[in-house]
């Protein structure tokens with residue numbers, strides 16, 4: 001989202017509010033720190049296609065919650081979590097699609113968490129990748145350790 005003052009693209013969402021016909025966001029520019037408001041129409045809302053084929057509107061709050069859960073009790077700042085949500089949100093909306101498979105978001109999130117905090121990554125992976133047993137978890141841990149070397 002481009003800053004109307006300095007034109008830079010990096011901004012942070014400081015507040016999100018549903019209005020009658022859309023969503024209003026208060027953003028803060030990462031460069032000049034000025035704040036501005038953007039609004040999105042409901043008609044532009046992105047539908048997420050779940051694994052079982054059900055569709056539901058993209059929910060920023062839900063994404064934030066799942067990251068917070070994975071990051072619980074880890075030394076991770078709320079600002080870092082919000083930055084990840086911002087990045088994922090910007091990315092999926094920039095694709096310009098009406099529908100998106102939930103895996104696209106899941107994969108993005110896995111990548112971001114892997115870079116942020118290995119334990120948060122594993123917590124999310126256990127649920128998301130449906131690691132069914134200790135053996136599957138061990139393989140994922142092996143892969144993670146190899147990647148970090």
Ligand SMILES: [Zn+2]
Pocket residue numbers: 003004005006007008029030031032033034
């Ligand atoms: Zn700016």
